[in-house]
Structure formats: C-alpha cells, structure tokens
Amino acid sequence: MLRHLHRWPGLLAALLVLVLAFTGAALSLYPALERLAVPQAESTLTVADLAARVASAHPGLEQIRRAPSGRVVAWWFEGGRPGAAVIDPATGADIGSPDPLPGSRFLTDLHRELFADDTGRLVAAAGAALMLALSISGVWLVARRMGGWNRWFARTRGPFAGRLHVELSRFAVGGLILSSVTALWMTASMFSLVPDVAAEPAPALATANLPRLAYDQIPALANTPADALKELSLPSSGDPTDTFKLTTAGGVALIDPGTGGMLSSATPGFFEKATEIMIMLHTGQGAPVLGLLLGLMALSVPALALTGAQQWLAGLRSTRRIRRNARADAAETVVLVASEGGTTWGFARTLHDGLTAAGQKVHTGPLATFDPARYAHARRFLILAATYGEGEAPTAAKGVLERIAALKSAPTAPVAVLGFGDRSFPHFCAFAESLRSAAAQIGWAELLPMATVDRQSPQDFARWSRDLGAVLTLPLDLTHLPERPKTSTLTLISRRDYGAEVQAPTSILRFAVPQPTLWQRLTGQGLARFEAGDLIGVLPKGSDLPRFYSLASSAQDGFLEICVRRHPGGLCSGQLTDLRPGETIEGFVRLNPAFRPHKGRKPVILIGAGTGVGPLAGFLRANRRHRPMHLYFGARAPQSDLLYDAELRDWQAEGQLAKLTTAYSRHGQKTYVQDALRADAAELARLIGSGAQIMVCGGREMAASVRDALAEILATIGQTPATLKAEGRYAEDVY
Structure with missing residues (x-):
C-alpha cells in the first residue's frame, strides 16, 4: 500500500511537480541576489534617520518600505508627478528602479498559479499536496529499505539508481516537506481559510494646526532601528489631521506628527505571525541562505523522478x-x-x-x-x-x-x-x-x-x-532453465602470467571497456559504472550460469581487470586463462558496494592471499589522495606468484601504499598472512583503535584463519571482529 501511495502520485503528477520544483529552485535565487544587489543599512541607523535622508532628497516623500532583504524603496510626489526608486539607506539617494528583478514576476506567476489565477492556485496547491504525500511516504520507504529508523544514515547499497534515490531523499526530504506544508498554508491564507487578517490600529486623528515635528523628535521613529522597519507612511500635506503609520515586526502604530505621541496601535495575532513565518520559510525572503538550501533540495526532484522511474521500470522488468x-x-x-x-x-x-x-x-x-x-x-x-x-x-x-x-x-x-x-x-x-x-x-x-x-x-x-x-497433491516436477543475463562483449588487451613454477597458474587479465551509450551513462547500466571490489559475471562458453570474479579496477581506470587462478577441471577458469589478446568473453557487472573502503582519511588494512589481492590492488590504484593503506599479502613464493609486484613497488614509492607486508608459504620460513598479522599485533591494535577499516579478500580457509588472528589482536583493545563488522569496519569478500 505504501509503495502505491508513493509511486502513483509521483507518476501521475510528475510534470506538475517538476514545474513547481524547477520554478521554486529558480525563485530561491532571488532573495540572495536581491540582498547582494542592495546596500545594507548600518546597524545604528534609525527609522528617523532613514526618513530624514530620503526626505532631504525627495521633499514630497509619501512612503518608505523595507523588504526582508534590506531593499529600501521610497515613493514620493513632486512637481505634480509621482516617483519611486530603490534607496541607498546610507545617503537617501536613488540607486535604481523599484521594478522586480528580471524574470521574477514570470516565474512567480508560473510557480503560484500556472498563469491561471485562482484555478491555477488550486492546481499548484494540489501539486504541493502530492509532493507532501510523496515526501512522507518516501520517508517511510527509506526507513524500511535501510532496515529501520535507527539505520536512517547507514550506508546504502544495491543498484546505482536505488542508492542515488535514497541518498537524494535523505538530503532533500526535510526541505520538500517544509516547502509543501508552507505552500499549502499560503494557499489556505490566499483563500481566507486561515484567519490571518492583518491587525489594524483603531482610527485616530492628529492634533490639528500643530507644526510637524522633525523626524528625530518623534520617539517612535527615533527609537526604532531601520532594520526593523516594514513600512512608514507619512501624513498627507493637505490633511492636517493625518498621521504617521509605522509598521514593524512588532505591529502597527498611528503617530501624531505634531506631538510625536502614539495615538493607537495593534499587534499581530497568532495566525498573522504564523503566515509571515510560512512565507519566509517558503520564499527565503529574509533568510537567503535557507532559500538557497531549499532551492537546492528542490533541484533534487528531477533526479528523484528519474531514479524513481528507473526503479519502477526495473521492478516491471522483474515481474512483467x-x-x-x-x-x-x-x-x-x-x-x-x-x-x-x-x-x-x-x-x-x-x-x-x-x-x-x-x-x-x-x-x-x-x-x-x-x-x-x-x-x-x-x-x-x-x-x-x-x-x-x-x-x-x-x-x-x-x-x-x-x-x-x-x-x-x-x-x-x-x-x-x-x-x-x-x-x-x-x-x-x-x-x-x-x-x-x-x-x-x-x-x-x-x-x-x-x-x-x-x-x-x-x-x-x-x-x-x-x-x-x-x-x-499436485504433479510438480519443475525444470528450470537459467535465463541468460544481458552481457557485454569484452576484448582481452593484455595478460600477465604467474604461478607456473609452483603449480598454481594464475593470470592478471585486462579487458577493454566498451564505450557506454548515453542512456547507460545516465542510468548506470552495462559497464558504465563499476568500482574495484565489484564483481564481473563471466559466462563460459557452453553455459548460461555465470562465474563471478572480483574486479581489480574501476571504470575511471579505462579498463576492466581481474585475477584468475586456473583450477583443474574448471570450465570458466580454464577458458579465461587460455585467452589470448584480441579474444573476447561475455560478461556483466554486479555491484558490490559493501566491499569498498569508506570515504575519509582513516587507515585501511587490506588483507589478501593469492588472487584475493585483485580488488585490494584496485583500491591501492585508486588511492590518489595517499590515504594510509596497509597491505598484508600472502603468496607461495616471491619469484612465482607475487601478483602486481612492480605496481606494489611503485604505489609504495608514490605514497598510495603506506606499508607492504608479505607472507610466503613456499619460500624461506613458511608463513601465512595470519602469522604476519600476529607479528604486527601492536601496530594493528593501534591502527584499529584509531578507526581503521579492515578488508579481507581470498579463500574461505584463509579468511577464517585471519578472523581468528584478528580476534586475538582485537581482544587487547576490547573489540571483536563482530563488533567491527557491526560498525561497518570489517568486510570480507571470500570464495
């Protein structure tokens, strides 16, 4: 039910929601642009100072308004003609036209009413309601996908579109809910469904036949900071009983220009204040940084729509x-x-x-x-x-x-x-x-x-x-024919062979990556995106059942690389190790995001034996920021099967590999990686205590022995492999 509530409004109202998101993101720029475009008043400036400065330039001054951005606009009547301008509060001089910034009126009308007046406002409100439903249902679906509210910020995994959808949702959902709720409130206010009528002071008349006081002689004007001003209306020169009308965040007051006394006042009620806050939160007026952040969140909507549609289509492909x-x-x-x-x-x-x-x-x-x-x-x-x-x-x-x-x-x-x-x-x-x-x-x-x-x-x-x-009591005897996965053709461009001397023939095979299409780049299909540690599924000739190998390269490297040991009677390993440059295989990528170094600068301890060094070498190759990475590598003998021997020396010299420790089972004193770990127990305990991540790749027996050795080392600092695994700091890729 929840998925349907999330899916169908998104599909049916996609165009409307996208229009609202794009226009809302564009409008979010205007409060910041307006604030940057106008000079700000000094903190000591009062309303009296501001009015005096403007009146000296325009004796026929009638009204001053100050926007939340600090933009001051004055209106006057001189020589029988009205005038208006944006004012520099420091001098009172005109600095520009009071017209809105280019494009803002067009975008505002499109965003608020879709150029259709009240009907358009109702449609836009329906779009906001749909966005609210999508956001709330999305929150529940993300929590469900992550395995509970306590795992809301846990690492995502799965296909790229799904991971991107979750990451964007976690970033934007708060802003989208806020924008939707405030939009609905503003619509309710527009149609008088919210009792937020502006408070007005009781009518009052000024004392007649008194000369008008100077601005700084009127306490309400002299004691009100200019940055608290919303509007100041001056008394008409032709009406001796007319008053000043001062509007600030605290309310509205009528002021006698002859005595300077306050004649009447009114403070805003709860709903009026609430509506003002809603407008600020929705538009960013008076809070430009918030506006920019909400605009950035709104820009995630197109990506959410694309990735959501892609997941829906993937689900259809599974069930259709x-x-x-x-x-x-x-x-x-x-x-x-x-x-x-x-x-x-x-x-x-x-x-x-x-x-x-x-x-x-x-x-x-x-x-x-x-x-x-x-x-x-x-x-x-x-x-x-x-x-x-x-x-x-x-x-x-x-x-x-x-x-x-x-x-x-x-x-x-x-x-x-x-x-x-x-x-x-x-x-x-x-x-x-x-x-x-x-x-x-x-x-x-x-x-x-x-x-x-x-x-x-x-x-x-x-x-x-x-x-x-x-x-x-049914006659069931089902024969399942495996479906052939959709594959890409990979051409071998080079190979390096090891292990013949110790009867363990092993090859590092490097394949050219086919040029992905634009659609594959956008959706991550095919071989457009992969990282070291992901898996390549290879279909051996004569079989539709793939065999999987860990990748030793990423898409950024421009090639696809694996390490393969030839197993006696192995169909796939035999075909792969028999390949010659120019020959091809059929394969597909399966993402494995759980086996990757975390982002950051914390140390990484890499432990592998034999072909298990493949993805670990890929991590080192990608370590261009010289993060501390320590490799424990088990092989039979250095002359025969020390895979990546030249690269390991280069990476160590260039700082991509902090320390290399090798263990040889058929050379010199017989040792294994678990022995090397125990020999470095103190250093490993220090690294793990400082937040290091451990990554193990290789055979099951090796991984079990490594786990036992690490359990002994971790016990000295009150940790276990299980606790590190729960923290996401212990990962295995075993076969």
Whole structure:
C-alpha cells in the first residue's frame, strides 16, 4: 500500500511537480541576489534617520518600505508627478528602479498559479499536496529499505539508481516537506481559510494646526532601528489631521506628527505571525541562505523522478514476464521473491508457470510488498529468498523481518521458505533461515521444511518442487532453465602470467571497456559504472550460469581487470586463462558496494592471499589522495606468484601504499598472512583503535584463519571482529 501511495502520485503528477520544483529552485535565487544587489543599512541607523535622508532628497516623500532583504524603496510626489526608486539607506539617494528583478514576476506567476489565477492556485496547491504525500511516504520507504529508523544514515547499497534515490531523499526530504506544508498554508491564507487578517490600529486623528515635528523628535521613529522597519507612511500635506503609520515586526502604530505621541496601535495575532513565518520559510525572503538550501533540495526532484522511474521500470522488468499473474486478493498461492541480482526471479517464474498449469491461482510479487491483509484468499505462501553479503537481506527486502515480527497474529495460510545462495560462502542462505526463524517465532505454520538451492542448481530446485507437489497433491516436477543475463562483449588487451613454477597458474587479465551509450551513462547500466571490489559475471562458453570474479579496477581506470587462478577441471577458469589478446568473453557487472573502503582519511588494512589481492590492488590504484593503506599479502613464493609486484613497488614509492607486508608459504620460513598479522599485533591494535577499516579478500580457509588472528589482536583493545563488522569496519569478500 505504501509503495502505491508513493509511486502513483509521483507518476501521475510528475510534470506538475517538476514545474513547481524547477520554478521554486529558480525563485530561491532571488532573495540572495536581491540582498547582494542592495546596500545594507548600518546597524545604528534609525527609522528617523532613514526618513530624514530620503526626505532631504525627495521633499514630497509619501512612503518608505523595507523588504526582508534590506531593499529600501521610497515613493514620493513632486512637481505634480509621482516617483519611486530603490534607496541607498546610507545617503537617501536613488540607486535604481523599484521594478522586480528580471524574470521574477514570470516565474512567480508560473510557480503560484500556472498563469491561471485562482484555478491555477488550486492546481499548484494540489501539486504541493502530492509532493507532501510523496515526501512522507518516501520517508517511510527509506526507513524500511535501510532496515529501520535507527539505520536512517547507514550506508546504502544495491543498484546505482536505488542508492542515488535514497541518498537524494535523505538530503532533500526535510526541505520538500517544509516547502509543501508552507505552500499549502499560503494557499489556505490566499483563500481566507486561515484567519490571518492583518491587525489594524483603531482610527485616530492628529492634533490639528500643530507644526510637524522633525523626524528625530518623534520617539517612535527615533527609537526604532531601520532594520526593523516594514513600512512608514507619512501624513498627507493637505490633511492636517493625518498621521504617521509605522509598521514593524512588532505591529502597527498611528503617530501624531505634531506631538510625536502614539495615538493607537495593534499587534499581530497568532495566525498573522504564523503566515509571515510560512512565507519566509517558503520564499527565503529574509533568510537567503535557507532559500538557497531549499532551492537546492528542490533541484533534487528531477533526479528523484528519474531514479524513481528507473526503479519502477526495473521492478516491471522483474515481474512483467510472469504470465497470468492473479490479483493479490484473489490468489490461492502467493509467491514472494527477495532477490539482489535478479536471478531468483527466474526461478519464481518457473514456479509460477508450473503452479498455474496445475490449476492454481497464483500471484507472484516482491517480498517487500508483503502484507497479510493483501492476500484475502491465500491458502499458502511460498517465499523464494536470496541472501546478500554476510547473511543480509537483499536491498529491496530490508525491513521484512521486522514487519513479520511485528505482526499481531500469524497468517492463517502456511508458509514455505526456499533459500538461494552459494554453499562456498560462510553465510549460505542465512537470510532465508532468518525468515524461517521469524515465521516460527510468531507461530506461522510451516507448509514444508525450509530447503536451499546451491549456485542456482536446477536439480535442487526440481527436488524442492517435487516435495511441494507432494504436499499440495499436485504433479510438480519443475525444470528450470537459467535465463541468460544481458552481457557485454569484452576484448582481452593484455595478460600477465604467474604461478607456473609452483603449480598454481594464475593470470592478471585486462579487458577493454566498451564505450557506454548515453542512456547507460545516465542510468548506470552495462559497464558504465563499476568500482574495484565489484564483481564481473563471466559466462563460459557452453553455459548460461555465470562465474563471478572480483574486479581489480574501476571504470575511471579505462579498463576492466581481474585475477584468475586456473583450477583443474574448471570450465570458466580454464577458458579465461587460455585467452589470448584480441579474444573476447561475455560478461556483466554486479555491484558490490559493501566491499569498498569508506570515504575519509582513516587507515585501511587490506588483507589478501593469492588472487584475493585483485580488488585490494584496485583500491591501492585508486588511492590518489595517499590515504594510509596497509597491505598484508600472502603468496607461495616471491619469484612465482607475487601478483602486481612492480605496481606494489611503485604505489609504495608514490605514497598510495603506506606499508607492504608479505607472507610466503613456499619460500624461506613458511608463513601465512595470519602469522604476519600476529607479528604486527601492536601496530594493528593501534591502527584499529584509531578507526581503521579492515578488508579481507581470498579463500574461505584463509579468511577464517585471519578472523581468528584478528580476534586475538582485537581482544587487547576490547573489540571483536563482530563488533567491527557491526560498525561497518570489517568486510570480507571470500570464495
């Protein structure tokens, strides 16, 4: 429901909201420009001084107004002709026309009323209401995506469009809510829905036949600072009973020009003050810095619209190929999908088609939309859940565990959970297990025990489908054919070979990056954006199942680089290490933002062995600001498989690598990286105590040994790998 509330107003009112955002951003410049364009009065200047200076230049002075920007405009009548000008408060001299700055009237009319008077004002107010609904629903969706309000400022992850959408939302949402609320208040004031009529003093007449006092002899004018003035109307020379009318932030007063006494006064009421504050907050008049900030926030709206539409289209691409998708409120079987890279959706479509062919009414959708109230006729729930990183939920499914735990009662229809992952990773199907556990804790009945699919295995999936069919008494035996990912052709431009002497042939392969299209640059698709530590999925010939390798370069480097060790019988590693310059492969990038150095100047401890040094080398290559980076690198022997040996020397000489520590398992005294860590325990404890981040890349056994060694070192400063991981300061990329 919340997603629909956020999505459809944004799509249906996109043009109106964009017009309001663009014009509002443009108008936000004018208060600052106006303040810069006019001289400001000295702090000691009084209203009496200002009036005297202007009157000396224009004896027929009738009125002075001061804008919140400090712009002073005077009106007079001389020689039978009216006049007006912007005034220099220091001299009283004319310095310019009082006409608005160029373009401001056009933009104001377009922003407030769309050139359609009251009808346009109502339409603009509807746009503000839609912006308010989008902003409030967006706040809740961001909190849900981040995993709760306490993680509002946590690092984002996932596809570029989604991350940019969240970052912009967190920056701009406060300003957008403020602009929307103030716009609605101003519209209500315009149509007299708010009782904010300006207070007026009781009518009074001046003492007749008295000569007018000098300005500095009138206490109210002499004691009021000029920067508190809003308006001063002078008594008419032809009416001996006319008075001064002084308007300031504190109210309005009528003053006798002959005695200097105050005849009557009125102070603004609550609603009048509130409306004045609303105008200031909305327009930035009197607060130019706030106006510029709100304008900058308004400029985020086009980017939010673009990234939001891109996410919507991505969601459509995930679900649109599901044929005969029953409505959520009419389905007997509900299939819910949590996927990071999108491959789990392929299994969901196979399941959907099989159940539909067996006569079931099936609704398939993202797990993020889970709400038991949506599925009035559901007889069973089937959850297909991938795991991200170290046991985490996929980006789109964050917060689901909390929503399940918050249910007052379990759904009446039973649930079955199928986990997808890679058994070589230590947190295999951990998110699926968390879902199963959360369901059990609220008493949600289990349709059949949780099962897993290892490395997108069609055999594992077929086995589970048969078990499901047996429970449902349906003939299910589903054969899933993996969908071929959309790939780019990569041409090998160079290679360096290592490890032959120690029977571990390894190559550093560098590929040319195809020139991205303009659309790919804008949306981040294809190979337009990638960083060291992201993954390249390579499709070996004769297979549609990708193998993933960590990237040792970023898009800014102008090439794509990986380190590959040849495994006996390895289909992909064999094909890659057999490549010659000029030959090609098919691949695609999968972002891995959880495995990147944080921004800032804190030290980074890089730990890797074998080909695990690849992404770490990429981090060093990108370290052009000479942030302290310490590399612990494990290899067999320096002569055979010290990958990036020349670059490591250069980076150390140039300051991109603060310290290099090597450990060789087949050269000299046999050591491993964990031994090197223990030898540097005191220095590592000091670095970690000062806020260092730790990044580990390599095989599972090496990562486990490193974790044990670090646990010993961290214990001396009251830390553990788990606490560092919770702080985002310990990251692993293991295989």
